[in-house]
Amino acid sequence: MNLTEMQTDALKEIMNIGVSKSATQLSTLLIDEIRLEVPEVNILTPAEVNNALFINNVLSAKGEESIVYQELTGMLAGRAYLIFRGEDSKFLSQAVLGNAFSHAGEKLQFYEQEAVMEIGNIIISSCIASIANTLKDKITLSTPVYTEDSLPQILSKMANDMVVLVVKTALCASKRDITGTLVIVITSDMVDSVISKLSRFCDFKEKDAP
Amino acid sequence: MSELLSFQQVCDRVPMGIVILTGEYRVVYWNRWLEQKTGVPAAQATGKTLKELYPDFENKRFVWAMENVLNNHSPQVMSQSLNHFLIPIPINNRGRHGLSLMQQHVQIAPVPVPQGSILAMVSIQDVTENVIRSSAYTELAQKLMEDSSRDPLTGVYNRRFMWDWLLPQLKLISRAKTPLACLMIDIDHFKKINDQFGHAVGDKVLVSFVGVVNYCLRESDVFVRYGGEEFAAFLPGNDLKGGVNAAERILNTINTSCLASFDAGRITCSIGVSSWDYNDPCTGEDLLKTADKHLYKAKNNGRNQVVPVIV
Numbered sequence: 001m002n003l004t005e006m007q008t009d010a011l012k013e014i015m016n017i018g019v020s021k022s023a024t025q026l027s028t029l030l031i032d033e034i035r036l037e038v039p040e041v042n043i044l045t046p047a048e049v050n051n052a053l054f055i056n057n058v059l060s061a062k063g064e065e066s067i068v069y070q071e072l073t074g075m076l077a078g079r080a081y082l083i084f085r086g087e088d089s090k091f092l093s094q095a096v097l098g099n100a101f102s103h104a105g106e107k108l109q110f111y112e113q114e115a116v117m118e119i120g121n122i123i124i125s126s127c128i129a130s131i132a133n134t135l136k137d138k139i140t141l142s143t144p145v146y147t148e149d150s151l152p153q154i155l156s157k158m159a160n161d162m163v164v165l166v167v168k169t170a171l172c173a174s175k176r177d178i179t180g181t182l183v184i185v186i187t188s189d190m191v192d193s194v195i196s197k198l199s200r201f202c203d204f205k206e207k208d209a210p
Numbered sequence: 211m212s213e214l215l216s217f218q219q220v221c222d223r224v225p226m227g228i229v230i231l232t233g234e235y236r237v238v239y240w241n242r243w244l245e246q247k248t249g250v251p252a253a254q255a256t257g258k259t260l261k262e263l264y265p266d267f268e269n270k271r272f273v274w275a276m277e278n279v280l281n282n283h284s285p286q287v288m289s290q291s292l293n294h295f296l297i298p299i300p301i302n303n304r305g306r307h308g309l310s311l312m313q314q315h316v317q318i319a320p321v322p323v324p325q326g327s328i329l330a331m332v333s334i335q336d337v338t339e340n341v342i343r344s345s346a347y348t349e350l351a352q353k354l355m356e357d358s359s360r361d362p363l364t365g366v367y368n369r370r371f372m373w374d375w376l377l378p379q380l381k382l383i384s385r386a387k388t389p390l391a392c393l394m395i396d397i398d399h400f401k402k403i404n405d406q407f408g409h410a411v412g413d414k415v416l417v418s419f420v421g422v423v424n425y426c427l428r429e430s431d432v433f434v435r436y437g438g439e440e441f442a443a444f445l446p447g448n449d450l451k452g453g454v455n456a457a458e459r460i461l462n463t464i465n466t467s468c469l470a471s472f473d474a475g476r477i478t479c480s481i482g483v484s485s486w487d488y489n490d491p492c493t494g495e496d497l498l499k500t501a502d503k504h505l506y507k508a509k510n511n512g513r514n515q516v517v518p519v520i521v
Contacts, residue, residue: 025274029292070285111344114289114315121287129282143285143317 003043006202007195012041015167015182018130022123026171029122036123040168043191046155049164049183065089065151066108068120070144072128075137076194078162078186080128082120083151088178089116108148117146120180127167127182135197151183163188227297227314227334233280233327235259244334247299247312264298272296279320279330288316290337301338313341361435363413364420372434372442376494380486383446390486391445391453394501395423395460398478398513400439414470415477422467426460442498450485450520457481457516465514478514480505 003011015038023036066089069081089108108116121144132139155164165184172178186194221228222242230239240255250263261267271293275286288296290313299312315335320328359371367375383390397419404412416439423441427433432444445456461481469477482504486497504517511517 025271028270109344109348110340111291111348115291118287118289118292121285125278125282125284125286129278129284132282138283141284143319144287 003195003198007198008041010198010202011165012038014130014134015041015127015169017134018127019123019169021130022126025122025126026119029118035172037170037172038167040166042166044164044166046158046162046164046185049155049166050152064148066113066116067147067149067151067154068117068124068144069147070121070124070128071142072139072184072186074139075132075135075197076128076139076184076186076190078184078190080124080141081151081154081183081185082124083181083183084116084178088180113146117144120144120146123169123180123182128184135194135201137197155185158185161188162186163191226336227332229255229297229332229334230321231260231276231330231332233329235261235276237263238329244297247336248297260297266298269296275318276330279318280328283320283322283328285317285319288318290315290341296332296334307342307345309338309342312336313338364417364435366420366424366441367432367434369434369436372432372436372444373494375432376444376497379444379446380491380494383486384488384491387488388447389449389452389488390497391448391450391456392484392486392497392501393443393445393453393457393460394436394482394484394498394505395441395443395457396480396505396509397439398480398509403477411470415472418467418469419464419477419479422463422469423460426456426463442501448485449487450483450518453483453485454516454518454520457483461514461516480508480513481516482506482508483516483518 019036019038023034026034026036066084067081069079072078072080089112124144125141128139128141162185165186167182167184169180169182170178171180218239221239224241225243227244227247228239228241229237229244232238236257236259237255240250240252242252244255245251255263260272271288275288278284278286293314293316295311295314296316297314299314300310301312313336315337317333319331319333321331322328359367359374361368379390397415400412400415403415420433420435420441423443424433427443427445430446432446434442434444436442443456445453448456461479464477464479466474468474482501484497484500484504486492492500508515508517
């Protein structure tokens with residue numbers, strides 16, 4: 001599934017809006033300067049995703065990630081996952097809650113999971129809202145769920161006709177860089193309508209340009 | 211059966227707070243749990259905003275979450291980890307872990323109503339006990355961690371801590387583009403002291419040696435007992451020259467100090483220095499290996515000296 005350069009740019013811009021909205025919120029919440037960047041946007045099949053994520057070093061070698069997900073219904077039906085590498089989620093909770101928690105063992109404690117879930121909820125809902133608002137459609141979200149799982153395994157259970165929208169975001173706190181990746185899994189029949197809405201958005205922008 | 215149960219009957223029996231707010235943030239429903247916990251009757255709460263009920267209520271995070279619920283229909287979670295509480299409810303076990311207010315896990319969900327408008331259902335769970343338990347657990351874990359990361363004799367960090375610290379530290383400095391100096395320090399002829407005066411005296415030498423070196427280091431430096439009479443010190447922000455200067459300061463202070471019951475000058479040390487530099491990065495292992503190589507050279511050259519020598 002290939003997007004034109006213009007569609008990719010448009011999607012990147014939409015995600016940038018969503019992500020920057022959550023950055024302001026995260027900065028207040030974490031009392032730290034948080035910058036969020038959207039370096040990459042791709043539409044891939046589940047099989048391609050695994051390779052792409054491994055190559056991009058999103059998945060940890062240990063095979064377990066901290067994942068926050070929310071179910072989507074409406075214009076996009078499927079699931080939105082925000083993935084932090086195991087070690088990154090540890091850094092994240094350390095940045096948020098201080099050293100004491102991060103030393104309390106390898107795995108995230110309940111208290112840390114809650115914080116990661118809230119951060120995931122903020123980023124996912126901002127990005128999804130940005131898609132819905134820009135493309136003038138409705139997407140409904142479920143409450144967020146926190147899980148520690150391996151994304152390749154989750155994706156391997158997925159039907160072949162599913163398509164995955166991958167948005168790589170880098171969360172830069174003043175003390176640490178943490179990479180979170182937003183993965184939106186939708187059915188392939190939906191992709192066409194998203195792409196056509198995206199091209200309408202691009203056309204509109206083009207006409208609008210001076 | 212379902213027609214026998216009203217919304218209010220159910221909500222007044224759930225063991226959590228439920229408040230329903232309009233788009234203007236006014237209370238349209240305030241359940242019994244909230245009445246009991248806050249002491250504010252539903253009749254008094256209805257029609258008011260949280261700000262009117264609690265004049266100190268100032269919560270940007272809540273406003274953002276509400277906007278997302280009302281405008282984007284997106285449910286929001288406000289964890290106790292990051293927000294502590296939404297509605298200030300005093301608790302009786304004041305003083306336990308310094309908590310005087312109920313710790314709350316809050317979820318806000320959109321509730322569509324006829325005519326296309328949206329209400330926000332805020333549910334509040336009391337998680338104070340969880341917070342107290344997890345902070346007690348964290349304190350304990352912290353203490354165990356602290357104990358297991360230090361050398362019991364001298365109180366300085368051990369190798370296990372060093373590796374836990376060094377890896378993230380290298381990541382951090384490669385981003386900040388700042389240098390890191392590494393010193394490998396070895397007490398000269400320590401075996402002879404042990405053989406001649408016994409291990410108890412040897413231990414005293416180690417303890418007072420650590421005291422003197424610690425005095426020469428900054429609080430931000432990390433000092434590690436690497437094994438036996440060998441120590442490693444990491445000096446963030448120092449390049450090779452800075453590291454060598456610090457090493458010479460340590461060497462001179464040791465030379466002029468009385469350690470345990472020995473006269474000044476009887477106990478000396480040798481120091482090898484290496485550094486991590488942004489323009490020439492290396493692994494943690496290589497950083498230590500280079501310092502160790504220099505230490506070996508200092509020993510071979512006759513001890514009581516720093517290698518490399520920077521003119």
